[in-house]
Amino acid sequence: MSKNTKVNAAILIIGNEILSGRTQDTNTSTLATWLNSIGVKVNEVRVIPDVEKTIVDTLNVLRKSNEYVFTTGGIGPTHDDITAQSVSKAFNRKYEIHKEAFKILEAYYIKGEFNKGRQRMAWMPENAELILNPTSGAPGFSVENVFCLPGVPSIMKSMLGGLKNKIAGGEPILSHTINLRTVESEIANSLTKVQDQNQDVEIGSYPFFHAGKLGVSIVLRSENQSKINNCNTQILKFIKEKNIEIVDR
Amino acid sequence: MSKNTKVNAAILIIGNEILSGRTQDTNTSTLATWLNSIGVKVNEVRVIPDVEKTIVDTLNVLRKSNEYVFTTGGIGPTHDDITAQSVSKAFNRKYEIHKEAFKILEAYYIKGEFNKGRQRMAWMPENAELILNPTSGAPGFSVENVFCLPGVPSIMKSMLGGLKNKIAGGEPILSHTINLRTVESEIANSLTKVQDQNQDVEIGSYPFFHAGKLGVSIVLRSENQSKINNCNTQILKFIKEKNIEIVDR
Numbered sequence: 450m451s452k453n454t455k456v457n458a459a460i461l462i463i464g465n466e467i468l469s470g471r472t473q474d475t476n477t478s479t480l481a482t483w484l485n486s487i488g489v490k491v492n493e494v495r496v497i498p499d500v501e502k503t504i505v506d507t508l509n510v511l512r513k514s515n516e517y518v519f520t521t522g523g524i525g526p527t528h529d530d531i532t533a534q535s536v537s538k539a540f541n542r543k544y545e546i547h548k549e550a551f552k553i554l555e556a557y558y559i560k561g562e563f564n565k566g567r568q569r570m571a572w573m574p575e576n577a578e579l580i581l582n583p584t585s586g587a588p589g590f591s592v593e594n595v596f597c598l599p600g601v602p603s604i605m606k607s608m609l610g611g612l613k614n615k616i617a618g619g620e621p622i623l624s625h626t627i628n629l630r631t632v633e634s635e636i637a638n639s640l641t642k643v644q645d646q647n648q649d650v651e652i653g654s655y656p657f658f659h660a661g662k663l664g665v666s667i668v669l670r671s672e673n674q675s676k677i678n679n680c681n682t683q684i685l686k687f688i689k690e691k692n693i694e695i696v697d698r
Numbered sequence: 699m700s701k702n703t704k705v706n707a708a709i710l711i712i713g714n715e716i717l718s719g720r721t722q723d724t725n726t727s728t729l730a731t732w733l734n735s736i737g738v739k740v741n742e743v744r745v746i747p748d749v750e751k752t753i754v755d756t757l758n759v760l761r762k763s764n765e766y767v768f769t770t771g772g773i774g775p776t777h778d779d780i781t782a783q784s785v786s787k788a789f790n791r792k793y794e795i796h797k798e799a800f801k802i803l804e805a806y807y808i809k810g811e812f813n814k815g816r817q818r819m820a821w822m823p824e825n826a827e828l829i830l831n832p833t834s835g836a837p838g839f840s841v842e843n844v845f846c847l848p849g850v851p852s853i854m855k856s857m858l859g860g861l862k863n864k865i866a867g868g869e870p871i872l873s874h875t876i877n878l879r880t881v882e883s884e885i886a887n888s889l890t891k892v893q894d895q896n897q898d899v900e901i902g903s904y905p906f907f908h909a910g911k912l913g914v915s916i917v918l919r920s921e922n923q924s925k926i927n928n929c930n931t932q933i934l935k936f937i938k939e940k941n942i943e944i945v946d947r
Binding site for chain 1: 711714715716717718719720721722723724726727728729730731732733734739740741742743744745746747748774775776777778813814815816818850852871873882883884885886887889890893900901902903904905907917919
């Protein structure tokens, strides 16, 4: 692990509903955008089913090859919510009632409504740290470098604020976008040359179709603003030579 | 591999733009829905960056553990489009001009406009089979059980029709959804009992918030309609007993 300049994470989306196509995942994009803003680069995303062995095995690979792992899904009250028990197995920790989580949930529900299903959400790996949930009571949790969040996008998003202090990010990853009225093949060769001369800047090229017109977004990404600026100057130069229009998009 | 009753696939989304959060992936959901409809179950999705070694290694894992692998992204004309060369390496095949692809592209562009950048899209693994592109000329390709599609969602989608004959699906996966005006914890215990008695039906429970009201969708999935019906009857029974309202959603 280098001295806090590159911090990597994996995202693990747990849920049959994503794999069946029934539900469109948006948690990846929310988490990735937030992680980028605090200097954590997402290395890899995996989507896996609600199958204990698969969750345990995947988690044990990802948590060893990434500084952080963020899971979403599987921490609700129903039979298909098996993330907490799977994380317990992955870390070889007891799966038990978390006293603080139990208190939070007990206080959240009207007296008499804290039933067995709801109590299930207080079961966690031994010594898990809670991730508070400002939206709907039931907390998430973390064990070492693994952070377990719910699958419902609005609730997941509301819990990120409380996580900020627990994640040590690196240099924020900066980006600059240039939108052009052109097609990729018109600029491919020039862009390759600029990439060859700017190995430290990640240059992406993405065709778009907007308001009936084709275009290309060039995205420059680096931790270093002056490297982005330098790269940008070289791109603007060939764009001018080729007489390509810059657009708002 | 059992006799065509369960056919599994992995989806491999290739592209830095998904990992940075800049672009919301929708190809997973499109592909998964389509695959389900032809009896192919998606086991796993991975999103990885435009890095050759990562693509080669991931592909070599996925193609051996799944009947089919579908990749999206990285087959355009720019420097960050490295899927075809990576697939060549993964299969240890030459990376070369595909004559038929070259002809298709040559015919697609106006004379004189089939430049070096565009010619790059004709480079493929030796003996790759083409996947025709009715939208924008440039074909995708397959090698053995790996099918490589473009990342632009509308173009990717338009190419699926041409793939149907190349995929031998199993029994189509049927599903039935019951939407309820309740919360998960009200039905969790009863649902667990039904799942225990119907191991062959995959029962999913998904909270929703629609038009200002909370609800839960119960989704039953199986290749066998009568098993779904049986499971449905048991669920309707406890719903009635609990006096829970069924809604359209």
